[in-house]
Amino acid sequence: MKSFDDAYNEAVDYSIEGAVPAGVPVGVAKLSHVLRAFNAMMGGGLGFAMEVIEPAEFELAVAGFRYLDLLAVADLLADLVESHGTSDYDDSKEVGLEEMLNEGDLVLDAFRRKVAVVPSEFGF
DSSP, X not given: OXXXXXXXXXXXXXXXXXXXOTTOOHHHHHHHHHHHXXXXXXXXXXXXXXXXXXXXXXXXHHHHHHHTTXXXXXXXXXXXXXXXXXXXXXXXXXXXXXXXXXXXXXXXXXXXXXXXXXXXXXXX
């Protein structure tokens, strides 16, 4: 029987591969997109993530953060990605994003809340 940990670990695996196969439950797919960006940012900051992740992947990550009800993170990330490399870029917003991302187990906690509400979207 599949557990919540199995669903989370499945999303982690897809996030590393950078691709989610067809037929994967929507919640696992969205979590995977979040983890791809989240792990890159945690590993080297937003600048590093911008180097290794395609813009379309950031769009998927933003949608995933929204899906997990992490709206402030989603909005700030979208703004930073859009303005990255322009004169409109605000370094203080990047600091704010880093602070949000480092609050406890942000993604894991959001996953646990979401899977409790809509387990079918994670394959249960």
